[in-house]
Amino acid sequence: xxxxxLHLPTLSVQEGxxxxxxxxxxxxxSDYFIWYKQESGKGPQFIIDIRSNMxxxxxxxxxxxxxxxxxxxxxxxxxTQPGDSAVYFCAERTGFQKLVFGTGTRLLVSP
Amino acid sequence: DTAVSQTPKYLVTQMGNDKSxxxxxxLGHDTMYWYKQDSKKFLKIMFSYNNKELxxxxxxxxxxxxxxxDKAHLNLHxxxLELGDSAVYFCASSQDNIxxxxxxxxxxxxxx
Numbered sequence: 001x002x003x004x005x006l007h008l009p010t011l012s013v014q015e016g017x018x019x020x021x022x023x024x025x026x027x028x029x030s031d032y033f034i035w036y037k038q039e040s041g042k043g044p045q046f047i048i049d050i051r052s053n054m055x056x057x058x059x060x061x062x063x064x065x066x067x068x069x070x071x072x073x074x075x076x077x078x079x080t081q082p083g084d085s086a087v088y089f090c091a092e093r094t095g096f097q098k099l100v101f102g103t104g105t106r107l108l109v110s111p
Numbered sequence: 112d113t114a115v116s117q118t119p120k121y122l123v124t125q126m127g128n129d130k131s132x133x134x135x136x137x138l139g140h141d142t143m144y145w146y147k148q149d150s151k152k153f154l155k156i157m158f159s160y161n162n163k164e165l166x167x168x169x170x171x172x173x174x175x176x177x178x179x180x181d182k183a184h185l186n187l188h189x190x191x192l193e194l195g196d197s198a199v200y201f202c203a204s205s206q207d208n209i210x211x212x213x214x215x216x217x218x219x220x221x222x223x
Contacts, residue, residue, distance in 0.1 A: 097205070
């Protein structure tokens with residue numbers, strides 16, 4: 001039931017604010033990174049990706065920033081909406097077809 | 112049009128039983144995966160298959176046996192179920208190593 005995930009880091013924002021979700025990755029050889037959104041009872045849904053030869057990539061209302069020096073990835077969501085409430089995961093590709101997922105961050109958006 | 116579909120969505124069974132979870136993708140992808148998500152939401156890869164060939168087996172107990180009858184299907188059979196197998200199991204697919212993986216909506220397995 002919904003008791004799972006209570007120990008996830010949580011970011012609470014107001015509707016209309018910008019949200020920044022951070023992720024530290026582990027493998028300096030990782031060459032590809034993805035952000036996923038997981039709503040309750042659903043599978044992870046692809047949001048945006050970035051390759052290691054880039055620092056920044058923008059999508060619709062979302063931006064991913066990659067800092068390879070400190071092995072840090074962030075997801076910025078502009079004008080956050082209640083429908084953005086979900087658990088967000090970063091993932092790094094550490095080898096052929098192998099994605100390693102981060103621990104997840106719960107985003108709560110208040111109207 | 113569900114791209115990656117898993118059945119059943121819920122599976123409740125007793126310890127010691129054998130069960131299977133089915134997965135089908137209609138995206139024409141070459142690669143399919145099984146992941147396990149535990150109660151803390153931690154998501155970990157178990158297996159990947161590329162064109163029906165096993166590519167990744169992440170030290171999963173051999174009670175778990177994936178089977179890929181064709182590249183659109185990857186089923187997961189679990190023998191002698193244990194309490195620790197309770198989790199949500201996700202199937203995913205991708206076109207190749209470059210494209211993002213697309214996930215099904217999961218199968219919640221509960222062992223009594």
